[in-house]
Structures are given as structure tokens and as C-alpha cells.
Amino acid sequence: MKNLKLQGLSLVIVIAVLLPFSSYSQKTAEDYIKKGTAKSLAGLYKEALSDYDNAIKLNHDNAEYFFMRAAAKNEIEDYAGAMQDYTSAIELKPDYFEAYYFRGYIKDVKEDYDGAIKDYDKAISINPDYLQAYHNRATAKDKKGDFSGAVADYSKAILAKPDYFTFLNRGKAQYELKDYAGAIRDYDKAVDVNALDAEAFYLRGNAKNGIRDYVGALKDFEKAMELKPEDAKIYNGKAISAIGINDYKTAMHDLNYAAELKWDYAEPYFNRGLIRNELEDYELALKDFNKAIELDPNFYEAYNFRGVIKGKLNDFKGDIIDFNKAIELNPNFGEAYYNRGISKTRTSDKDGACSDFNKSFKLGNPKAEEIIRQYCK
Numbered sequence: 001m002k003n004l005k006l007q008g009l010s011l012v013i014v015i016a017v018l019l020p021f022s023s024y025s026q027k028t029a030e031d032y033i034k035k036g037t038a039k040s041l042a043g044l045y046k047e048a049l050s051d052y053d054n055a056i057k058l059n060h061d062n063a064e065y066f067f068m069r070a071a072a073k074n075e076i077e078d079y080a081g082a083m084q085d086y087t088s089a090i091e092l093k094p095d096y097f098e099a100y101y102f103r104g105y106i107k108d109v110k111e112d113y114d115g116a117i118k119d120y121d122k123a124i125s126i127n128p129d130y131l132q133a134y135h136n137r138a139t140a141k142d143k144k145g146d147f148s149g150a151v152a153d154y155s156k157a158i159l160a161k162p163d164y165f166t167f168l169n170r171g172k173a174q175y176e177l178k179d180y181a182g183a184i185r186d187y188d189k190a191v192d193v194n195a196l197d198a199e200a201f202y203l204r205g206n207a208k209n210g211i212r213d214y215v216g217a218l219k220d221f222e223k224a225m226e227l228k229p230e231d232a233k234i235y236n237g238k239a240i241s242a243i244g245i246n247d248y249k250t251a252m253h254d255l256n257y258a259a260e261l262k263w264d265y266a267e268p269y270f271n272r273g274l275i276r277n278e279l280e281d282y283e284l285a286l287k288d289f290n291k292a293i294e295l296d297p298n299f300y301e302a303y304n305f306r307g308v309i310k311g312k313l314n315d316f317k318g319d320i321i322d323f324n325k326a327i328e329l330n331p332n333f334g335e336a337y338y339n340r341g342i343s344k345t346r347t348s349d350k351d352g353a354c355s356d357f358n359k360s361f362k363l364g365n366p367k368a369e370e371i372i373r374q375y376c377k
Helices: 013-019 027-041 045-057 063-075 080-091 097-109 113-127 131-144 146-160 164-177 180-193 200-212 214-227 232-243 246-261 267-278 282-295 302-312 314-328 334-348 350-362 367-377
Strands: none
Touching: 027 045, 027 063, 027 282, 045 063, 063 080, 063 214, 080 097, 097 113, 097 131, 113 131, 131 146, 131 164, 131 282, 146 164, 164 180, 164 200, 180 200, 200 214, 200 232, 214 232, 246 267, 246 367, 267 302, 282 302, 302 314, 302 334, 314 334, 334 350, 334 367, 350 367
16 A cells, blocks of 8 residues: 555653653562663663563563563564563553554554554543544554545544644545545645655645646646656656646656666556557557556556557457456456446447446446447347
């Protein structure tokens, strides 16, 4: 999915918060904790673990001890050990919302998004004002495709910390919901916070392409190119804007350069194929779609358009195979059903064609309605 920034409290902050409120039942345990804390603050996490181990041996009923050891394990990426310690802390202190939060963080890192969301839910239920949990829950929802839920949580997080990454991430979620205007507003705010990062200009350019503000998008891509001149995706985005104003020459130049910058990037070949289709250069378009699929075998849009090109080249068996593959990869891709239906009309498979047209219409493709009326009587 996308580069989503998780928010976590640093070990230094965790220790600074916990120490003043921790009461140690034995002096020796306290000594070990102080030694472990000093080592952790110095970045000596592995060395700190032995001190935390000794403290826990002497006092295994202190939730903060397990929490501190978990934090050190987290820093050295011993996620299994950290998870176990956060769980122990929660068992000893069921309202320990920070432990739920950090356990959720680890589950997020391990791509257990459902488990992460449950832990963030629990942290928030215990402390509704623990706003960094809303941010991390938003990223987990984002990765699961729950973009509406992500937007709601990012909005809550922004109340506490209206920072660059939160605006950027909420903008990405709104873009996925096709709320391009909302995405642009967030990217505007991100640019206000940090006008030196190409990512916000690039993403705003994509959103402007979404509302067909191609001239405005071109300006954003050009700014992004100034800040990051060797980023292939920026040239690809700029090419889409150029296609929008029928400037195929500029678009081809940008797509060729994008392909040079990143040899394994499928998008430039796909978009170059679209241009060549418009120019009725079907043989070269076919080569571009072939290359896009070679680089990204799950690129369902490329299969769909390659099927269209094969149909124009009278390969009526090959086009069906490609439409089938596009549908296999994305069963909700209405355009592929429509195109497969068109192909079936050429082979007099009326029942099959009408089934595909009806499926395409149900999936929201308005083009299917007219052909259903005319053909499927």
C-alpha cells in the first residue's frame, strides 16, 4: 500500500514519563532499572536487557519493568520478545493504554493490521485523549483499505498534532476515496508546513489530474521535479497531465525519461501504450502493454488495455484471455467486463456478452446501459 508513517514514542520519552511515577518494591530492583535506563538512553539496548531481566527476576509484578524491557526489545527489533513483554505488562495492569498502543505498533509492523486496530481501539477506549493512537489506527485502516475510517482517525490526530505527515496521509486516503478536492486541501496544508518536500507537490499534482486541472497539475509536477529531479514517478505524473491537454510529444518525452530512470517501473510503459492507442499505432502500443505486464504481472489495467489492442488487431481469442485475466485480478473491474462483452458480440455469443454488460453496469459502468438497451433485447 503506500509509505505511511507510524507515530511512536521514543524510548527516551517513555522512560522519562515512567520513571517519576514508578515505585520499586526492592532497592536492588530499582538499581537494576536505573542501570538499564541509563544504558537505554545511551543507545545500549542489548546491554540494558540484562539489567531489566535482573529487575524482573527480583520483582515480577511491576508492569512498568516489563514495559521498559519491551521498549528495549522493540529498539533492537526483537518484536516477538517485545510483544510478550507488552502482553505481560497488560496482564499486570489491564488499563495500561500505552502498552496496548505499543503492542499495536508491533502488530502493525508485522502486518497484523486487524490485531493492531484492536489494540489501538483498546488504548483509545481507556484514554480517549491518547491522540497518537488515532494516527496509528488510521495507518492500519489505510493499509486494510478502510479509507473512510482512516480519514476519520487522521482528522482526530490532526487536532493534537497538525503535522506534515498526518496531512499527507489523510490526503492520500481522501485521494483513494476519489475525494480529490479534499485531498488537495490536505496537500495544500502539507505544503504550508513543508514546502521543500517533493512528495506533497507530486501527490497534489495527482489529485489535480483527478479533477482534470491539468495545467495546475503540471505546475505541481514541475515544482516536484525541481526538488527531486531524478524521481521517475514525478515524470510519469507530469506525462498524465500532458496527455490531458493532448500534448503527446511532451508526454512521450517524460514517459521515456521515467522508464530510463527506473527500469522496472511499469507505469510509463502503460501510459505510453495509451498514447500509442490514441495515435492508432497499435503494434507499438501492444509492445508497451506487454512490457508493463512483464514488469508487473498483477497490473490488471494493462491486461484490459492489451485486450483492447488485441481486439483492434483482430486477435479475438487473445483479447478474451486478457479480459479474463484482468477480471481474475480485479473482479470488480467493470471496464473489463464491458470490453469482454464487446468481444463476445464479435463471436455471436449474445448470452455471454449480455451477462458481461449487465455485470459491468452493476459495477457502475454507465457505458453498459445503452448497449444493454440496444443489444440485449
